[in-house]
Amino acid sequence: MTLTETLRFMWDILPELLQGLEVTIQLTAMSLAGGFVLAVPVALVRTYTRGPLNWPATAFVELFRGTPLLVQLYVVYYGLPELGFVLDRLLSAWIALFLNSAAYQSEYIRGAIQSVSRGQLLAARALGMRSLTAFRWVVLPQALRLALPSWSNEVAYMVKYVSVVYMIAVGELFTRGQLIITRTWKVGPTLFTVALIYILVVYAVTKVMDHVERRFRIPGLETGVEGREA
Amino acid sequence: MAEPILRIEDIHKAYGKTKVLRGVSFDVAPGEVVVIIGPSGTGKSTLLRCVNLLTVPDRGRVWLEGVELTDKAVDINKAREKIGMVFQEFNLFTHLTAVQNVMLALTKVKGMKTAEARARAERELEKVGLADKADLYPAELSGGQKQRVAIARALAMNPKVMLFDEPTSALDPELIGEVLEVMQALASQGMTMLVVSHELGFAREVADRIIFLEDGVIAEEGPPEQLFVNPRNPRTREFLYKLTELYGEHGEPKSRGRER
Numbered sequence: 001m002t003l004t005e006t007l008r009f010m011w012d013i014l015p016e017l018l019q020g021l022e023v024t025i026q027l028t029a030m031s032l033a034g035g036f037v038l039a040v041p042v043a044l045v046r047t048y049t050r051g052p053l054n055w056p057a058t059a060f061v062e063l064f065r066g067t068p069l070l071v072q073l074y075v076v077y078y079g080l081p082e083l084g085f086v087l088d089r090l091l092s093a094w095i096a097l098f099l100n101s102a103a104y105q106s107e108y109i110r111g112a113i114q115s116v117s118r119g120q121l122l123a124a125r126a127l128g129m130r131s132l133t134a135f136r137w138v139v140l141p142q143a144l145r146l147a148l149p150s151w152s153n154e155v156a157y158m159v160k161y162v163s164v165v166y167m168i169a170v171g172e173l174f175t176r177g178q179l180i181i182t183r184t185w186k187v188g189p190t191l192f193t194v195a196l197i198y199i200l201v202v203y204a205v206t207k208v209m210d211h212v213e214r215r216f217r218i219p220g221l222e223t224g225v226e227g228r229e230a
Numbered sequence: 231m232a233e234p235i236l237r238i239e240d241i242h243k244a245y246g247k248t249k250v251l252r253g254v255s256f257d258v259a260p261g262e263v264v265v266i267i268g269p270s271g272t273g274k275s276t277l278l279r280c281v282n283l284l285t286v287p288d289r290g291r292v293w294l295e296g297v298e299l300t301d302k303a304v305d306i307n308k309a310r311e312k313i314g315m316v317f318q319e320f321n322l323f324t325h326l327t328a329v330q331n332v333m334l335a336l337t338k339v340k341g342m343k344t345a346e347a348r349a350r351a352e353r354e355l356e357k358v359g360l361a362d363k364a365d366l367y368p369a370e371l372s373g374g375q376k377q378r379v380a381i382a383r384a385l386a387m388n389p390k391v392m393l394f395d396e397p398t399s400a401l402d403p404e405l406i407g408e409v410l411e412v413m414q415a416l417a418s419q420g421m422t423m424l425v426v427s428h429e430l431g432f433a434r435e436v437a438d439r440i441i442f443l444e445d446g447v448i449a450e451e452g453p454p455e456q457l458f459v460n461p462r463n464p465r466t467r468e469f470l471y472k473l474t475e476l477y478g479e480h481g482e483p484k485s486r487g488r489e490r
Contacts, residue, residue: 126314
């Protein structure tokens with residue numbers, strides 16, 4: 001294949017790959033959003049409570065951080081139907097991904113909550129705020145800002161992690177690439193195109209998150225980056 | 231003595247085996263300024279936190295304006311609105327500007343509208359000489375300015391009593407005066423104040439009564455003249471002597487200019 005032919009081929013498969021990218025982006029966004037909604041209460045419970053509320057939250061986090069995402073995906077997709085829950089592929093993928101992301105996000109948020117000084121909570125209580133009011137208006141806004149750098153990493157990881165759902169044939173970016181390869185046997189150019197798309201998307205995400213971080217920066221609320229080990 | 235605004239009765243508090251407070255009782259009259267002194271680790275801060283129940287005493291009772299706060303049926307959050315507290319470490323909300331720090335409890339606790347809360351907060355900041363710093367974040371303020379914002383934040387709630395927990399201990403010496411000056415002005419306006427402090431100059435000049443706390447009990451209490459000039463307890467004399475040696479009597483509020 002000449003260079004021109006290769007470029008021609010890459011250009012031709014692009015529309016199909018972009019359809020896959022759309023699914024990847026949808027899954028990423030929904031997993032992050034679902035994960036976030038679950039992560040905040042989990043982090044809250046893990047930080048401030050002991051006993052019967054704390055242990056299920058802790059078990060959840062340890063379970064999802066301690067097992068491979070692929071295993072989690074299989075359990076949801078193949079395991080749940082055996083218990084009588086038949087889910088379609090996209091829904092299974094989303095459930096596994098958002099639960100996994102919730103576990104990680106809750107840890108970032110928990111760390112951030114802990115770095116908000118206890119004294120501020122004390123001051124809020126002394127002003128007559130109830131604990132949840134104090135958490136909502138004093139601790140949470142700071143914790144979310146402090147968690148932003150790790151959260152940015154989570155976004156970038158998620159874009160790439162979504163590719164594991166190839167294993168249950170959800171038509172996201174990587175799956176489309178695989179389909180093209182089976183059809184055309186052009187492994188190199190296809191994977192190269194797929195990789196290129198990933199790089200551009202992750203780069204764009206990083207830029208956007210940098211902007212968000214700058215936008216929400218407050219003097220005295222400096223942040224350190226902590227993300228999951230890839 | 232008039233009907234006390236605050237009554238502390240037989241407060242006990244232990245952390246594990248360490249008995250921090252071992253039966254402390256005293257009354258505070260409306261408008262009275264009581265300064266609590268004593269060696270570190272004798273439960274001064276714990277005592278102050280037992281007043282608004284940030285720390286729950288193991289035993290003993292607290293009354294504010296005749297209402298028993300230690301009664302389980304009392305809504306402690308409502309009661310805390312009437313008890314302002316100022317901390318050694320300021321504890322300003324890092325993510326909010328000075329004026330937003332003062333506004334937060336006005337809107338979230340008192341349910342004020344934003345515009346009304348803002349006007350109120352600006353007035354309070356003006357009273358502590360910080361009208362021009364309203365839109366700065368805590369990290370952009372000096373220690374003395376932070377503590378004045380913290381005082382404004384507490385005063386905005388219209389408290390009946392103000393608690394000060396070593397309000398100047400975390401400040402550089404040159405910033406202590408501006409905070410003491412605000413406190414002195416507050417005292418002269420008739421605010422009831424309970425102050426834990428090592429500022430002997432302030433205690434001598436502003437306090438109506440000094441309580442010397444040692445080993446979790448009141449070792450001596452009385453007007454400043456008594457404790458400074460003629461203490462009955464030799465331990466009081468010894469402590470005051472040591473403190474003067476260490477810190478001098480700095481904090482004579484009037485001799486210090488306020489930074490603007």
